[in-house]
Amino acid sequence: MAEFSHLQDFLHPVSKAMLNDDQEYDAFQVGSIIDVYEIDQQPDLEAADIILLGVGEERGGPSGKTNTNGPDAIRRELYRLFNWHKDIKLADVGNLLPGAFLADAYAAMKTVLSELISANKTVIILGGSHDLTYPQYKAYASQELIIEATVADALIDLKEDSRIKSERFLMDILTEQPNYLRHYNHIGFQSYFVHPRMLETLDKLRFDCFRLGRIRENMEEAEPVLRHSDLFSLDINIIKHTDAPANHLSPNGFSGEEACTLSRYAGMSSRLSSFGIYGYEPEKDVANLTARQISQMIWYFMDGRAVKGKEAGLEDRDAFWEFHIAFSDIETVFLKSKKTNRWWMQLPDQEFVPCAYNDYLMASNNEMPERWLRHQERL
Structure with missing residues (x-):
């Protein structure tokens, strides 16, 4: 793996003092044990099991913004949680610099992710708009890695005639040549938001789509899907509005607890190397409840990773x-x-x-x- 100084060109450091209002973290809080890229400190990425990367890019979404403070809002809540998994080493490489154009942000995110994934690290992306799934996929494609991808989204972003990238990025991933997607799964779509022909198209390609109701009836149905995935991309619109107020798409969806269950399943996977959490817009949040929800999902991902370490190989x-x-x-x-x-x-x-x-x-x-x-x- 390249030295961290190589990645610094693409990243902006985090300030733990600002996140915790100049207060010290308790020795058992995440903020105390995580190895963070700060102005005067570089993290030891070699020792890390899970690495956080903030990408607040929204120029590909409906808002068209160049950046948000979303990743830091999530960090503020995550760092205050108590860490129960001493064997899981955490690092935080800060926030991706936006670049002059959206294409620059895509290229930078692909480069940083590719570097970390090739070093056998698991990366959690504190993301902006959902189109960032595209550079998340490109991090694998740039290494010619053939992968299985799973997306959790109330919508299916296949609107090829849309000018908004977050509404059509799946079309870019599925049709790009050469293609490095072995299989695609979609979890939690809400039927009344999805054109029937979209489902027909995905079914003809032998891709698997699970509507919200089917997974809620039996959450364990999602576990084998995530266990077999390399890439997981989640839009917070899958969580009902009351549990994630920053989601303005629908009053219906997974509960906060069910979203944590999905995250835990993802953490248990021995294959999964990147988990992107997208769609959080802090200005739409209420009392930071959505940021707290996402931070607890990350905690459960860590909990799943602790379980993964206990699993035996199939040869045993x-x-x-x-x-x-x-x-x-x-x-x-x-x-x-x-x-x-x-x-x-x-x-x-x-x-x-x-x-x-x-x-x-x-x-x-x-x-x-x-x-x-x-x-x-x-x-």
């Missing part, structure tokens, strides 16, 4: 219960972790893929799990 079969099942004249194997209770199922090519308990129940009843079928279709 003594750490799993093994179930041999036959359904629809197909014989397969299900594994259940003795440590985390998570499930995997074996495909005909002998690969084990993440699944849920419900998939095992369906197979036990001689029914073909939809997740198994979708994997087979993609193969």
